[in-house]
Amino acid sequence: MARLPEEIITTVLGLQRQLLERLDEATATEFVIQEQFGETSETIDYFEQLQNSRERADRYYSRLYLTLRRIYESQPTATRDTLELLYQFIAEAEAVLAATDATIKEIRRDFNLS
């Protein structure tokens, strides 16, 4: 059986939830900047980069989903190497998610958005 330990699967599912939340924050920020200021030379870079970071989070999310499926079909068991890489990528993704959250909050604060 290639089931992941309870703690790890809980972490992965929590990570997926956080990815969705960051997607929402980035999109909501694009929306409110667009509503307040429109597309100007001062805001255009924000739209581009917020969209880029949203797409990256989305791409990571879909890759992670594929990894989980493949680990669960590994029989009789997923290798230690695989699990170690998965743990490493999860830990790193949590750090990038935290950085994304902090940056979006900073942007909203500096724009004085609620």
Next chain:
Amino acid sequence: MSNQPRIPDPETRERHIAKLKEICQRWDVLIAGLDELNAKLDADFENSPLGLLYKRRAERLANQKQASSSQL
């Protein structure tokens, strides 16, 4: 009216954009890592007892199909 939304000054904007770019680069590294891991998992599966079983079954089905179509 200090609560009104405002566009930040150029230095602040530059800092925001630089941070978003850095985040994208960090994601790119992780996405590439997962792609590599997924390719390895695919290859491992193909060479696993179950993967080889699936392969033999697919070959058998393909041969049967060919045999039955050549009888027509």
